[in-house]
Amino acid sequence: MTILLTVLGIALFALGLLVSIAWHELGHLSTAKLFGIRVPQYMVGFGPTLWSRKRGETEYGIKAIPAGGYIRMIGMFPPGPDGRIEARSTSPWRGMIEDARSAAYEELEPGDETRLFYTRKPWKRVIVMFAGPFMNLILAVALFIGVCMTFGMEKQTTEVAGVQQCVIKQSEKREECRSGDPVSPAHAAGLKKGDRITAFNGEPVDDWATLSDRIRATIGPATLTIQRDGREQTLNPTLIRNDVVKKDADGRAVADAYVPAGYLGFAAQSVIAPLTLGESVDRMGDMVENGVHSVIALPSKIPDLWDAAFGDGERKADSPVGVVGAARISGEVMNLDVPTQNIVASFLLILATFNLSLFLFNMLPLLPLDGGHIAGALWESLRRNVAKVFRRPDPGPFDVAKLMPVAYVVAGVFICFTLLVLVADLVNPVKIT
Template identity: 80%
Template sequence: MTILLTVLGIVLFALGLLISIAWHELGHLSTAKLFGIRVPQYMVGFGPTIWSRKKGDTEYGIKAIPAGGYIRMIGMFPPGADGRIAARSTSPFRGMIEDARAAAFEELQPGDEDRLFYTRKPWKRVIVMFAGPFMNLILAVAIFLGVFMGFGTQTQTTQVEAVQKCVIAASEKRQTCEPGDAVAPAEAAGLRSGDTIVAFNGKPVKDWSDLSDRIRATIGPATVTVERQGQQITLHPTLAKNMVAKKDADGQPVPDQFVPAGYLGFLPKSVIKPLTFEQSVNHMTDAVENSVHSIAALPGKIPDLWNAAFDGGERKADSPVGVVGAARISGEVLNMDAPPENILATFMMVLAFFNLSLFLFNMLPLLPLDGGHIAGALWESLRRNVARVLKRADPGPFDVAKLMPVAYVVAGIFICFTLLVLVADVVNPVKLA
């Protein structure tokens, strides 16, 4: 059953991946056709074509490797300064430029002169290139809202799940008491599982975050008012000083960072609680910020990835994962010992973060990513507007093809990084637990 669920999870992720890619390319396709650009191909996947059908002047198809997709637009790059589009130089860099230029015109047909991508105004080209990543953002937002508002998130409450028997520093990362450990203040004061803390030091508590902060700020005698079997009881613990997990600006624990603070010694009960629209937006904002920071931190994670892939090093929980890694995680999700709705919500969150990553990654202003073409169109618009203000001659289209040598370098780096992540995902994968 475990193998079957793992395979099912991988298949479902592959299906979600195909849908996400097709949805991305649909954004490019629909806006390109809206602005009259001819699109000979709309393909989901790479490699050999396993199915295709031509409708109008576009061939729609699915390829064997579900690791990406593309549309082909006529005239992605302008002709050279002499108006020609054929390769004319033995220079390797010039060859890259002219090969890319020739590929942009290789399916040119009579009547296509007014259907070329580069002839559209810069703002239209920005829309065409932005539409693909934007579709991934729309899908991510829809999934986030659906999960946050329809299902909810794990929320800690002020109800006591369990009481710690002794004082153990969080930095020690152990669960069992050892001889010499001090008795936990909650245990000594008589706090019980099932109690709900309603006040701390005589003041009502709002939620777990409020209670946690006030406990951390207190070392020494305190009063804790709990509701137990319909009655309120006041306990008098003496809070100990202990090393506890450090919190970030959002109140979330920071991995492997600890600070001295007041310690009561109990585990709060967690419940699944649907969020309001405002709370959901706040959670999505946090997800975007964390994803941006993760992308910015990718270069610094390469040494750890290399060690995990080739030297048997630890694969950290925040390590980058690729398609293979995400598929394996999806297989683990379906094997979780949890209610079906929890499993579905977790699986959908994997897809949501995958689409959010596609959006952010594609917005990097580097060729061959969509953001690179957007940057080229914006630069062209700036040049032309400056020339207009200064009453100079129109500089014409910005020749993005001249950046192809840089694009090949960027693509090479991406491919090497992707292969490194792939090896790490196979030999030392990230695991849920």
């Protein structure tokens, strides 16, 4: 049964991956056709074609390797300086440029002269290239907010999950009390597991964030109104100053950062509950911010990845995960001993995270990624507007093909990084159990 569920999880992830890729390419396809650009091919996957069918002027198909997809647009690059589409050169770098330019016109047909990608205004090209990643962002937001508002997310409440017996600086990262540690204010006041705090210093509180902020801001005598066994009681703890985890402007804990603040000494109970739309949007914002930080931090993860793949290093929980690793995690999720709705929610969150990663990764201003073409169109628009302001001749379209040598280098780096993640996912995978 375990093997069957694992295979089912991997198969579902593969299906979700195909849908995400097809959804991405649909964004490019629909906007390209909207602006009159001819699109000969719409393909999901790479490698040998498994199935294809032509509808109108576009061939739609599925290829064997579900690791990406593409649409082929006519005239991605402008002709060379001499106005020719093809040229000959003994320089390998120049050859890359000419090969890319030639490929952009290899399916040119009579009448296509007015349907070339590079002839469209820069803002239209930006929309076409942005539409693909944007579709992934839409899917990520829909999945994430849908899970938050239906299945729910873990959130802390004002119910007491446990009371600390003594005062320990959180920077010490220990749990056991030592001789000489003072009694915690919560324990001294008689706070017990299962109590629900309803008011602090006479002011009602119904969420953990508000209660936590008020505790941190108080040093000295305080009053707690609690519900215990269906009855309301009042406790009178005396809060003390202690080193506690620092919070950022959004109320999130900052890793390995501590500040002196008021301290009571109890743990809040966590529950899984549906969030409001506002709370869901806030959580989505946190997810995007974490995603941006993860993309920026990718180069710094390479040494740990290498050690995990080829050495005896530990695979960290925040280590980059590839398609194989994500599929493996999906298989693990299917085997979790939790309610079915939690499994469904976890799987949907994996797909949401994957789509957000696709959006952020493709927005990097580097060829051959979508962000590289966006950057080229924006640079062209800037050059033309500057020339117009200073009444200079129109510099014409920016020749993105000249950046193809850089694109090959970037692609090579990405391929090497992908292979490194693949090896790490196979020999030392990230596990959730």
